[in-house]
Amino acid sequence: MKIWAVANQKGGVGKTTTAVTLAGLLAEKGHRTLLVDMDPHGSLSSYFGFEPDELDNSIYNFFQAVANGVRIEPEPVIRTTRVANLSLMPASMALATLDRQLGVRKGTGLVMVKALREVRERFDYVLIDCPPVLGVLMINALAACEKLLMPVQTEFLAQKGLERMLKTLEMVQRNGQQPLPRVIIPTMYDRRTRASIDAWAALRNSYPEYIWESTIPVDTGFRDASKAGLPLSMLRPRSRGVIAYSKLLQYLLRPEQTVVELKAQAS
Ligand SMILES: Nc1ncnc2c1ncn2[C@@H]1O[C@H](COP(=O)(O)OP(=O)(O)O)[C@@H](O)[C@H]1O
Ligand SMILES: [Mg+2]
Structure with a gap:
């Protein structure tokens, strides 16, 4: 099971x-x-028709289980969607209270590691x-993740949020561990605008080692897809947005090169 955040x-x-x-x-x-919807706003859950203010079971269950010292039960939290092979662990409003409730308590940072370990054979x-x-x-x-995907909107001041994210990553980077592999994904690219062109160039310039070589274009289909509650590929399989994300997926799924191979290439 591969986990990307x-x-x-x-x-x-x-x-x-x-x-x-x-x-x-x-x-x-x-x-x-x-x-897995880890945003208390729950827009991912709403996308698939699960309303975060109406749900009895959400990933909040896992945090509660760990706080109460009981076993994590993933089953009631997993929901199937209208899409074959696609399941969802939804968010609920209660998630917004987690920081106040358990902020610095020990073990709180590993709840999702434990929860996902329980489903590793299923996905x-x-x-x-x-x-x-x-x-x-x-x-x-x-x-919990082994790879971090960082979408960045190609616009003026795009790098601000990204810099903050990278700083966060450095702060939480676990001691002695390999740095988390990361991919910067330029999004909402509009090649007719100066702002997009400049922002993309600046990203390539600042983060050549992390950036994916292409962009996700502006595509109004994404809005229609979220209204329909389906991934865009099921609504408009040939749209620009789908073609771009397919290319990105191909890149993410490429066989990882081993250090030995990289060294061989360099010499
Ligand atoms: N490539 C794109 N082209 C056009 N609209 C997009 C694109 N990507 C996202 N959107 C739209 O922009 C809005 C914000 O996107 P969203 O994925 O919800 O951002 P986030 O999760 O970072 O807050 C949504 O309305 C979404 O449909
Ligand atoms: Mg969101």
């Missing part, structure tokens, strides 16, 4: 859209895919949609 400490940059679209493409390929891929704030939820997502 989608994060940026800025709202409206395409985090939820990236999680839904990539998950839809993975599910279409036949991979058993799980989306091939897990995509975690993160909140835009640094807190218990973000810490949990970063601890």
Whole structure:
């Protein structure tokens, strides 16, 4: 089971859209895919018709279980969606109170690691949609994932949220561990605007080692897809947005090169 987190400490940059679209493409390929909504706003849950203020079971259950010292029960939290191979662990409003409730209590940062361990036989891929704030939820997502996807809107001041995110990452980076692999994804790219062109160039310039070489274009289909409650690939399989995310997925799924191979290439 592979676990990817989608994060940026800025709202409206395409985090939820990236999680839904990539998950839809993975599910279409036949991979058993799980989306995890870790944003108390619950926009990912709402996307699939689960209202965060009406849910009895959400990932909040896991935090409660750990706080009460009882076993984590993932079953009641997992919901199927209208999409084959695609399941969801929804958020609920209660998540917004977590930081106040358990802020610095020991073990709180590893709740999602434990919860996902319970489902590791059931899914091939897990995509975690993160909140835009640094807190218990973000810490949990970063601890649980093996790859971090960072959508960045190609606009003026795009780098501000990203810099904050990278600083957060440094702060929470566990001692002695390998740095978390990360991919910067330029989103909402409009090649007709100066702001997009400049922002993309600045990102490539500042983060050549992390940036994905292409962009996700502006595509109004994403709005229609969220209204329909389906990944865009199921609504408009040939749209520009889907083509771009398919290319991104191909990049994310490429076989990781080993250090030995990289060294051989360099010499
Ligand atoms: N590539 C895109 N082109 C056009 N609209 C987009 C694109 N990506 C996201 N959007 C829209 O922008 C808004 C914010 O995106 P969202 O994924 O919810 O951001 P975040 O999760 O970072 O807050 C949504 O209305 C979404 O439909
Ligand atoms: Mg979101």
